[in-house]
Amino acid sequence: MLTTALIAIPVAGALLIAIAPLSSYWLGSLAALISLVEIGVWITTAARFDFSSSSLQMDQRASWFSDLQVSWHVGQYRFSLWFVGMTVVAMAACTIYGWWAGRDRARAYFALMLLLTGAIVGVFVAQDLLLFYAFFEAMLIPLYVLIGVWGGSDRMRATITFVVYTVVGSLLMLAAIVVFGLQQGTFDMTRMGTSSSQWLFLGFVVAFAIKSPLFPLHGWLPVTYRESSAEVSAVLSGIVGKAGLYGLLRIAIPFFPQPVHDWRIVMLILGSVSLVYGSLLAFRAPDFRGVVMYSSLAQSGLIVLGLFASNSLGFDGAVLQIVNHALVSTALFLLAGMIERRTGTRGEFSLLGGMARGRPALATMIMTVGIISLAVPLSTTFAGEFLILAGVFQQGWLWAVIGGASMVLAAMYMLRAISAVLHQDVGPAVSENALDLRVGELAIVVPLVVCLVGLSAWPNLVSGRASAPTSSGWTQYAP
Amino acid sequence: MIVKPHIDWFALAPSLALLGAAGLLLMVAVFAPRRGRKATSAFVAFGGFVASGIWAAFLDDRSPNATALVHDAMWRDRWGALAQVILAGSGAVAVLLSYGERMRDEHVAEYYALLTSAGAGMAFFVQAGNLMTLFLGLEWFSIALYVLTAIDIDLVGSLEAGLKYLVIGAVGSATLLFGSALVYGITGELSFDRIAAAGHAHDAMLVVGLAMIIVGLGFKASAAPFHMWTPDAYQGAPTPVTAFMSSATKIAALVVTYRVLVTTFPHDQHLWRVAIAVIAIVSLAWGNIAALVQRNVKRILAYSSVSHAGFMLIAVAAATPLGARALLYYLIPYAAMSLGAFGVVAARERELQRPVTLQNLAGFGWERPFLGIAMWVFMLGMLGFPLTGGFIGKFYVFAAAYDHGYWWLIVAGVIATMISAYYYLGIVRAMYFRDAAELQLAPAGGSPPFDPLLLAGVGIALAVTVGSFFAVQPLIDVARSAASSLPL
Numbered sequence: 001m002l003t004t005a006l007i008a009i010p011v012a013g014a015l016l017i018a019i020a021p022l023s024s025y026w027l028g029s030l031a032a033l034i035s036l037v038e039i040g041v042w043i044t045t046a047a048r049f050d051f052s053s054s055s056l057q058m059d060q061r062a063s064w065f066s067d068l069q070v071s072w073h074v075g076q077y078r079f080s081l082w083f084v085g086m087t088v089v090a091m092a093a094c095t096i097y098g099w100w101a102g103r104d105r106a107r108a109y110f111a112l113m114l115l116l117t118g119a120i121v122g123v124f125v126a127q128d129l130l131l132f133y134a135f136f137e138a139m140l141i142p143l144y145v146l147i148g149v150w151g152g153s154d155r156m157r158a159t160i161t162f163v164v165y166t167v168v169g170s171l172l173m174l175a176a177i178v179v180f181g182l183q184q185g186t187f188d189m190t191r192m193g194t195s196s197s198q199w200l201f202l203g204f205v206v207a208f209a210i211k212s213p214l215f216p217l218h219g220w221l222p223v224t225y226r227e228s229s230a231e232v233s234a235v236l237s238g239i240v241g242k243a244g245l246y247g248l249l250r251i252a253i254p255f256f257p258q259p260v261h262d263w264r265i266v267m268l269i270l271g272s273v274s275l276v277y278g279s280l281l282a283f284r285a286p287d288f289r290g291v292v293m294y295s296s297l298a299q300s301g302l303i304v305l306g307l308f309a310s311n312s313l314g315f316d317g318a319v320l321q322i323v324n325h326a327l328v329s330t331a332l333f334l335l336a337g338m339i340e341r342r343t344g345t346r347g348e349f350s351l352l353g354g355m356a357r358g359r360p361a362l363a364t365m366i367m368t369v370g371i372i373s374l375a376v377p378l379s380t381t382f383a384g385e386f387l388i389l390a391g392v393f394q395q396g397w398l399w400a401v402i403g404g405a406s407m408v409l410a411a412m413y414m415l416r417a418i419s420a421v422l423h424q425d426v427g428p429a430v431s432e433n434a435l436d437l438r439v440g441e442l443a444i445v446v447p448l449v450v451c452l453v454g455l456s457a458w459p460n461l462v463s464g465r466a467s468a469p470t471s472s473g474w475t476q477y478a479p
Numbered sequence: 480m481i482v483k484p485h486i487d488w489f490a491l492a493p494s495l496a497l498l499g500a501a502g503l504l505l506m507v508a509v510f511a512p513r514r515g516r517k518a519t520s521a522f523v524a525f526g527g528f529v530a531s532g533i534w535a536a537f538l539d540d541r542s543p544n545a546t547a548l549v550h551d552a553m554w555r556d557r558w559g560a561l562a563q564v565i566l567a568g569s570g571a572v573a574v575l576l577s578y579g580e581r582m583r584d585e586h587v588a589e590y591y592a593l594l595t596s597a598g599a600g601m602a603f604f605v606q607a608g609n610l611m612t613l614f615l616g617l618e619w620f621s622i623a624l625y626v627l628t629a630i631d632i633d634l635v636g637s638l639e640a641g642l643k644y645l646v647i648g649a650v651g652s653a654t655l656l657f658g659s660a661l662v663y664g665i666t667g668e669l670s671f672d673r674i675a676a677a678g679h680a681h682d683a684m685l686v687v688g689l690a691m692i693i694v695g696l697g698f699k700a701s702a703a704p705f706h707m708w709t710p711d712a713y714q715g716a717p718t719p720v721t722a723f724m725s726s727a728t729k730i731a732a733l734v735v736t737y738r739v740l741v742t743t744f745p746h747d748q749h750l751w752r753v754a755i756a757v758i759a760i761v762s763l764a765w766g767n768i769a770a771l772v773q774r775n776v777k778r779i780l781a782y783s784s785v786s787h788a789g790f791m792l793i794a795v796a797a798a799t800p801l802g803a804r805a806l807l808y809y810l811i812p813y814a815a816m817s818l819g820a821f822g823v824v825a826a827r828e829r830e831l832q833r834p835v836t837l838q839n840l841a842g843f844g845w846e847r848p849f850l851g852i853a854m855w856v857f858m859l860g861m862l863g864f865p866l867t868g869g870f871i872g873k874f875y876v877f878a879a880a881y882d883h884g885y886w887w888l889i890v891a892g893v894i895a896t897m898i899s900a901y902y903y904l905g906i907v908r909a910m911y912f913r914d915a916a917e918l919q920l921a922p923a924g925g926s927p928p929f930d931p932l933l934l935a936g937v938g939i940a941l942a943v944t945v946g947s948f949f950a951v952q953p954l955i956d957v958a959r960s961a962a963s964s965l966p967l
Contacts, residue, residue, distance in 0.1 A: 063952070064951060064952070065871075065951040065952045065955055066952065067804070067951075067952075067955050067959075068875075068878060070951075105845070130874065133865070134865035134866075134870065135865070137864055137865050137870075138864075138865050138866060140864075141859060141864060141866075144904065144907070145907075145911060148908060148911065148912040149911055149912055155912065156908070156912065159904075159908065159912070160901075163900060163904055164897075164900070164901075167896075167897055167900040168897050171893045171896050171897055172893065174873075174874070174877070174893065175877065175889050175890070175893045178874065178877040178878055178881055178889065179881055179886065179889070182878055182881050182882065
């Protein structure tokens with residue numbers, strides 16, 4: 001019931017906001033309240049969760065249509081709990097940011113944000129393949145409008161690029177789902193067996209690689225992330241991208257052991273290329289969002305390395321790193337939005353600089369999140385990357401070397417970005433009127449930072465409480 | 480001494496109810512005072528469709544076994560009855576959409592009389608049991624539709640559209656008739672199951688006849704390459720008529736195509752399966768690619784209806800029980816989406832007093848929130864997105880194709896859907912992403928006309944589109960029992 005409630009609360013909230021006769025401000029506060037209630041429900045779920053069991057919990061099953069054995073089946077594994085947790089936290093931060101930023105057409109805006117929350121949570125808890133697909137596609141509906149209506153001046157091109165990429169991917173997946181489900185005689189993921197079809201595997205992988213994104217399918221990234229409003233970019237990079245990684249982890253890898261084996265080298269190469277190429281692009285990016293955006297390409301490459309390491313170390317590291325990056329990326333994009341708002345720029349480094357002086361809160365937040373994101377030792381991202389590298393080392397030392405080198409690259413691009421914004425000479429767009437972070441903004445960012453610091457102190461909370469989606473564990477997919 | 484056949488009036492009631500309404504409407508045209516004529520005739524037409532639908536539902540309930548009527552001229556079975564229910568529903572919604580249409584007073588009752596008699600012809604058509612009734616039903620509703628297309632003589636392009644439809648439609652009818660003659664010539668039989676039993680399978684003349692019958696029905700289903708009339712007729716006809724044509728004609732044509740193929744030509748199925756699959760692919764390709772370059776919303780929707788004919792023909796090509804269920808299921812949300820989308824276009828058209836293009840849809844979603852959201856849902860449904868029945872329909876069609884081993888039809892359908900995303904979402908983009916002010920549209924003048932019946936019609940369509948996503952099981956159960964009344 002609690003799992004269904006996690007989907008139903010935001011969806012019902014969206015419908016309530018669509019009809020509630022309130023002013024913009026009160027609609028925003030209602031949305032903020034609903035997103036906080038959602039976090040509360042998730043905490044309740046986590047409190048009742050039995051972390052000693054690796055099986056599906058809190059599940060609920062009802063037949064949708066028996067003709068083709070499709071059902072409403074939702075539930076959570078140990079790792080799903082963390083995916084849902086990061087979603088509700090990051091979505092709450094983004095919704096509240098939207099409220100704080102005073103988005104116009106508030107009724108539609110907040111209804112769509114809540115609808116998006118429900119859809120993403122649905123992706124992470126669906127245990128029926130068709131239901132998973134329905135939620136996966138449902139994410140696109142609010143995102144399309146959120147980018148197209150509240151985006152920047154080039155938003156038309158952004159929506160078209162984004163939609164073309166994702167629709168191509170998800171329809172390949174639909175074809176794969178139809179064939180796979182009919183072959184298995186059921187669409188229930190907990191009852192499906194494995195398949196050795198290369199085509200089905202590739203159908204899923206392409207869809208997930210587009211969403212993640214993964215080189216060379218990241219073409220939608222630049223225009224979409226730059227043209228969206230800051231909080232929508234945060235959702236895209238922090239949460240929606242993770243739906244693609246979740247798909248690899250929950251569907252592509254467990255159900256296709258033989259193709260995973262055959263394609264492992266290719267996937268590891270793509271992961272490595274994304275990692276190095278993304279880092280280099282981030283280093284060259286002329287704006288703050290560019291850095292965060294390409295670093296998320298690099299991070300998803302790293303996570304793919306962990307997933308295709310095909311062992312428990314890599315898997316646990318990947319789950320931890322997914323949670324870390326969701327929080328880091330959300331915080332950084334929101335900070336980028338805050339910088340852009342108070343300088344009236346689009347975050348170009350050439351116009352920024354010297355913002356640390358007289359703005360201690362802003363400087364502290366950017367420094368803290370930035371330092372955590374570059375995987376400094378003792379941080380949670382360091383723990384995640386270390387686990388991933390240790391895992392992928394078992395596939396060959398070369399992958400670990402590439403991964404290790406990328407940590408250096410991460411330090412380079414992140415420190416460059418921090419210094420370009422906070423230090424150096426005062427930029428032409430930074431006036432004395434550009435204030436420090438307000439209490440409202442701090443109330444959005446500080447909880448994310450607290451989560452990150454907490455995880456840094458205790459990364460095992462996630463990595464020790466994630467488990468593979470099969471009873472026999474992740475190691476059965478090892479070579 | 481001629482032996483009179485027994486006539487099962489109950490089985491003919493759905494058709495007769497509409498015919499009765501049409502007759503009554505002709506009386507209304509003469510006797511009702513001018514002031515109340517519009518309301519009276521809409522009421523009578525609506526009542527006719529509702530009565531027909533209720534009778535068809537009873538018929539569905541009371542006909543667990545298929546039986547032949549009137550010397551095998553007609554069938555009483557659930558296949559036909561379910562199609563009649565959907566047809567009657569489409570007709571009733573079309574009446575709601577029509578009410579606010581600007582029409583000359585002297586034509587208004589005739590308009591509804593033609594609408595109901597077209598409905599009666601379709602209800603007759605889907606029960607057809609031999610080649611005579613097949614042709615009779617086809618001509619019956621076609622002639623009514625030709626006139627309906629051209630009825631608004633004040634509308635630019637309406638007459639031209641009607642003429643085009645008439646000429647091309649006549650070619651289609653003639654092809655069907657010629658094909659029927661060939662089939663009759665080789666087998667000496669008229670009724671569908673006796674043609675099958677006559678056993679002249681693989682005979683060249685029978686195959687030519689089969690091909691011509693497929694072509695003739697393809698014209699009515701507006702499947703490419705027999706769709707040439709569709710964009711012009713859909714664009715030129717009064718929008719409520721377009722709404723009715725795009726949903727009801729397609730339902731009737733596809734349901735009958737399926738019936739004719741599986742009952743009349745079961746021995747040649749390896750031929751017609753491939754032929755239908757090819758027509759499906761051509762429709763998908765042509766409809767979607769041609770829609771990309773259109774600016775007029777009615778033309779976009781016309782080409783989209785060609786591509787939807789392609790999707791439904793995938794289910795026909797995979798003529799398995801699953802394929803039959805997929806076809807019947809698909810028709811329900813499709814009819815609703817199509818009626819609803821044209822209803823929204825009609826609303827915008829009445830507001831602007833000019834044809835609706837992507838340009839002048841700008842800002843519509845914000846000005847009329849309900850219609851905007853409805854249009855959004857219809858477009859997502861046609862694209863096959865979740866939360867609409869269009870998603871489940873597409874899923875079923877693909878499942879049917881895979882079930883029969885036609886995986887390449889899934890590939891074609893998937894590619895077609897990818898292309899269609901551009902123009903379906905383009906309509907959403909036009910409605911929401913630009914402001915009217917940005918485009919400096921001439922104001923329509925005054926507040927938009929309040930039309931509760933149109934809103935009700937769109938609301939019903941919206942409810943069916945979304946409801947069919949959630950209530951899959953009951954709809955599939957109904958479709959399953961309907962499909963079981965056909966062989967295969």
